[in-house]
Amino acid sequence: MTARTDLAAHLASLALPQALSQTLTAAAAACVEIRKIVSGGALVGALGASGVVNVQDEEQKKLDVISNDVLTDMLLACPAVAGVASEEMDTVQPATNPTGEYLVLFDPLDGSSNIDINAPVGTIVSVLKAPSATPTEADFLQSGRHQVAALYAVYGGQTMLVLTTGQGVAGFTLSHDGQWLMTHERITVPADTKEFAINMSNQRHWAESVQRYIDGCLQGADGPRGKNFNMRWVAAMVADVHRILMRGGVFLYPWDKREPNKPGKLRLMYEGNPMAFLIEQAGGKATTDGKQAILDVTPTELHQRIPVALGSANEVDQIAAA
Ligand code: F6P
Numbered sequence: 001m002t003a004r005t006d007l008a009a010h011l012a013s014l015a016l017p018q019a020l021s022q023t024l025t026a027a028a029a030a031c032v033e034i035r036k037i038v039s040g041g042a043l044v045g046a047l048g049a050s051g052v053v054n055v056q057d058e059e060q061k062k063l064d065v066i067s068n069d070v071l072t073d074m075l076l077a078c079p080a081v082a083g084v085a086s087e088e089m090d091t092v093q094p095a096t097n098p099t100g101e102y103l104v105l106f107d108p109l110d111g112s113s114n115i116d117i118n119a120p121v122g123t124i125v126s127v128l129k130a131p132s133a134t135p136t137e138a139d140f141l142q143s144g145r146h147q148v149a150a151l152y153a154v155y156g157g158q159t160m161l162v163l164t165t166g167q168g169v170a171g172f173t174l175s176h177d178g179q180w181l182m183t184h185e186r187i188t189v190p191a192d193t194k195e196f197a198i199n200m201s202n203q204r205h206w207a208e209s210v211q212r213y214i215d216g217c218l219q220g221a222d223g224p225r226g227k228n229f230n231m232r233w234v235a236a237m238v239a240d241v242h243r244i245l246m247r248g249g250v251f252l253y254p255w256d257k258r259e260p261n262k263p264g265k266l267r268l269m270y271e272g273n274p275m276a277f278l279i280e281q282a283g284g285k286a287t288t289d290g291k292q293a294i295l296d297v298t299p300t301e302l303h304q305r306i307p308v309a310l311g312s313a314n315e316v317d318q319i320a321a322a
Contacts, residue, residue: 007161007172007180014165019080019101020127024149026078027104027125028161030071031153032178034109034123037066038155047116055090055303063115064088067108067123075104082130085140085302087270092137092302102148103128103140107270110152111236120156122238125149126274137302144273144295152274154242162187162245164281169245187245189284193312195230195249197240205256209289213322225318237266241275241310245282250311250319254289264288264307268299272306279310286310290320 005013007028011021037046050060068088075081076093082100085092087107104127111121127149131139151163159174160183171184196217203211220228232249234240240251253266266272276286276294286294288307297306309319 004181004183006182007163010163010170010172010182014167016165017101020148020165022078022080023075023102023104023127024151024163024165026074026081027071027106027127027151028153028180030074031123031159031161032174032180033070033074034067035153035155035159035174037070038063038109038115038121041118054088058112060088061109061112061115063121064109064112071104071106071108071123071125082133083135083140085137085269087267087303092135092140094135098133100133100135101130103130103135105140105269105274107267110238110271111234114234114236114239119236120154120234120239120242121236122152122154122156122242124152124238124271124274126269126277140269140302141299143298144268144276147273147277147295150274150277152238152241152278154238156239156242160184160242162242162278164278166277166281169278169282171245187282189244189279189282189312190248191283191313193248193250193315194227195232195247196252196315197232197234197243197249198252198254199233199235200231202256205258206254207256209322210252210254210319213290213319216318216322237271237275237308241279244284244311245278248312250309250315252319253308255307262305264305266305266308268294268297268304268306269302272297272308275308276310283313284311285313285316287316287320290316290318290322 083094085105107124161172169187172180173183217229279286
């Protein structure tokens with residue numbers, strides 16, 4: 001069998017600052033630990049609710065809490081990390097070591113509603129340069145363009161880690177002996193697609209332009225688009241984005257009328273920015289509405305939400321034009 005490049009060799013080949021490689025290595029190692037607990041499921045008492053409501057007003061699952069603790073502990077133990085922020089924590093946690101250079105933001109277990117039904121879930125990570133070794137919350141509020149790395153791990157049929165440091169996108173598969181081995185050297189998103197992902201049950205609440213765009217897709221070959229579309233919805237952004245990175249498509253979680261003051265469901269710092277960085281690096285587009293790039297949004301709060309429309313570039317343009 002051909003010898004494969006492992007994550008350490010890949011990071012070395014990118015000539016990254018040593019502290020960034022250490023940070024990414026710690027994040028990837030935490031994903032291996034989370035995978036073990038996810039795959040143990042009911043056998044390790046990991047399923048069900050934790051009984052706690054998080055800062056997002058969502059009931060945390062036990063696995064949300066466990067995954068958050070694993071990432072927080074392993075990252076703060078890494079001398080290169082200056083602080084962490086998580087979808088599951090109210091505020092940022094600065095590291096106690098004085099050598100930290102990077103801020104790590106994460107959604108420890110994305111797609112929580114999939115946990116108890118053994119459907120795919122994942123971990124999403126964004127890395128920023130720390131302005132100081134004793135960071136405050138304001139230091140984390142950098143736009144997505146400032147990210148120096150983004151990755152996710154998807155815990156599905158295979159466990160995969162997909163990474164960018166701004167030099168393209170590479171994919172690794174977790175081997176039986178716990179190594180991340182490169183299986184996808186340069187991931188690119190095809191510009192055209194016939195597949196969309198959106199929670200159709202919210203259709204009547206969307207803005208008119210989103211209704212028009214989806215309606216055009218649903219009319220298929222008989223409508224304005226002149227081609228038939230397929231629809232997929234895994235209900236875990238990490239798995240829906242993974243499919244788009246593997247074969248193209250668009251993913252939308254738009255603003256809707258029910259709560260007009262709430263910009264969307266997904267979180268800018270933990271979901272929008274890291275996924276946008278990966279999608280852009282793979283040649284796709286990642287926007288709030290087909291037009292505004294997510295990476296250019298200036299964050300005003302740590303747990304800020306945004307609408308999302310990302311994926312195959314020409315199809316994102318169709319969303320903008322609808
Ligand atoms: O983090 C929020 C999230 O779980 C995403 O991963 C996913 O895309 C979405 O919510 C699912 O939303 P819904 O419950 O509307 O299907």
